[in-house]
Amino acid sequence: MASDVISSERVEGTNVYNVAGDKLGSIDDLMIDKQSGQVRYAVMEFGGFLGIDTDRYPLPWNMLKYDTAKGGYVVPLDKRQIEGAPRYANDAVPDYDDTYRTNIDKYYGL
Template identity: 35%
Template sequence: MTANSTPVLSKLSDSDQTVAAPDEDVRGRKMADTQGNELGKVDDLLIDGTEQKVRFLLVEHGGFLGIGQKKSFIPVDAVTRVTDDYVYIDQSQEQVSGAPPYDPDLVDETAFYGSVYDYYGYAPFWGPGYVYPGYPYYH
């Protein structure tokens, strides 16, 4: 992908694609921060249809009993490990709470994706020299 092209991403649930192995699908798993604090759950995966790679986790967090929950993207680059029940990331609860909120009107805009990468301190996947994280469950 060139630096000037707009990435076209879609939710895995809205596509005809699947995760290679069902036990590697992290949707529905709880998410935990650097301290092991539960943040919410992985609602969906945002995939790059061209390269067939996961670029973001769509995470539901905050609120109480589903009221006031917020959805935001977390770059796949933040994932440090995955267990049967949890996806662990290298970000704090405070960082995730302040993340740019998910806005369905902006999901096709490079500027929005770029702001999420900037917020978490990662280089965007369309930038020069980007190396995809080596997690086998995202290939």
């Protein structure tokens, strides 16, 4: 029986695809709720070239579904939707306060 838990080390670097199978980016980080211990957001790297000028896009964790055939996560988004999503530069990580989380969740219709 396969385990139903995974190390964050193994999640980081995992590719993210849209439903059509296009690669959107890869997981750079996980944002974990301090109180519940639940993963709230997977931060995806998207854009740039070879990690240069690559922005970080927080995706609500419950939007990601792992696809064993792809060996990565699938989200119901296309590149256009990602391009308009909340994001930040690697060196400018925002506080994930109530306002910021609300903006992310609102953008994705949650």
